[in-house]
Amino acid sequence: QVQLVESGGGVVQPGRSLRLSCAASGFSFSSYPMHWVRQAPGKGLEWVAVISYDASSKYHADSVKGRFTISRDNSDNTLYLQMNNLRPEDTAFYYCARDFYQGSGSSYYFDFWGRGTLVTVSS
Amino acid sequence: QSALTQPASVSGSPGQSITISCTGTSSDIGFYNYVSWYQQHPGKAPKLLIYDVSNRPSGVSNRFSGSKSGNTASLTISGLQAEDEADYYCSSYTSSSTPVFGGGTKLTVL
Numbered sequence: 001q002v003q004l005v006e007s008g009g010g011v012v013q014p015g016r017s018l019r020l021s022c023a024a025s026g027f028s029f030s031s032y033p034m035h036w037v038r039q040a041p042g043k044g045l046e047w048v049a050v051i052s053y054d055a056s057s058k059y060h061a062d063s064v065k066g067r068f069t070i071s072r073d074n075s076d077n078t079l080y081l082q083m084n085n086l087r088p089e090d091t092a093f094y095y096c097a098r099d100f101y102q103g104s105g106s107s108y109y110f111d112f113w114g115r116g117t118l119v120t121v122s123s
Numbered sequence: 124q125s126a127l128t129q130p131a132s133v134s135g136s137p138g139q140s141i142t143i144s145c146t147g148t149s150s151d152i153g154f155y156n157y158v159s160w161y162q163q164h165p166g167k168a169p170k171l172l173i174y175d176v177s178n179r180p181s182g183v184s185n186r187f188s189g190s191k192s193g194n195t196a197s198l199t200i201s202g203l204q205a206e207d208e209a210d211y212y213c214s215s216y217t218s219s220s221t222p223v224f225g226g227g228t229k230l231t232v233l
Binding site for chain 1: 159
């Protein structure tokens with residue numbers, strides 16, 4: 001069955017960096033666009049970034065553009081989110097999510113989600 | 124891109140039907156038929172309920188249905204059950220080529 005397992009969260013000071021990972025299994029990882037979506041504790045969902053199935057294209061939300069970078073390693077079935085210059089408002093659970101459709105383009109529908117990893121930005 | 128507008132809470136009794144609204148603009152819901160709905164139980168990851176305004180993924184109960192009129196999308200849950208108590212989020216593709224979510228609606232089953 002499809003499994004997505006995030007890791008790499010923790011407590012970090014403002015201005016520092018963190019890299020999140022998402023280990024995928026149970027499906028053809030290299031065929032699907034993948035996303036990061038975050039949720040501040042007790043708050044709503046916010047889309048963060050998407051990467052195409054072959055990593056040829058990437059898009060980031062304006063709120064993280066220039067600070068966060070999504071990437072993937074299809075040989076290792078792993079999705080990454082490099083987060084630099086972290087701010088307190090980046091505090092959230094970070095979910096990796098699979099796009100509903102495989103292949104080129106993205107539907108921006110998320111049919112499988114991991115359990116999330118918590119990032120806390122605080123001095 | 125501002126978040127879509129959802130009521131903070133709705134409630135209903137078992138067996139009843141409820142509808143959750145999701146209001147956007149002519150740059151998102153009003154222009155694109157790319158609306159989706161998610162259910163999230165406490166401490167769990169969201170689950171996709173509806174995509175393309177009114178389509179259900181395989182395995183999702185037909186008690187869940189979606190629709191759209193103008194800038195407002197709606198999720199209707201019929202035959203309300205205790206396990207439906209959860210948070211519900213709408214989402215739409217936008218003219219910025221990115222998705223936007225609603226603020227979420229807490230459904231209470233009385």
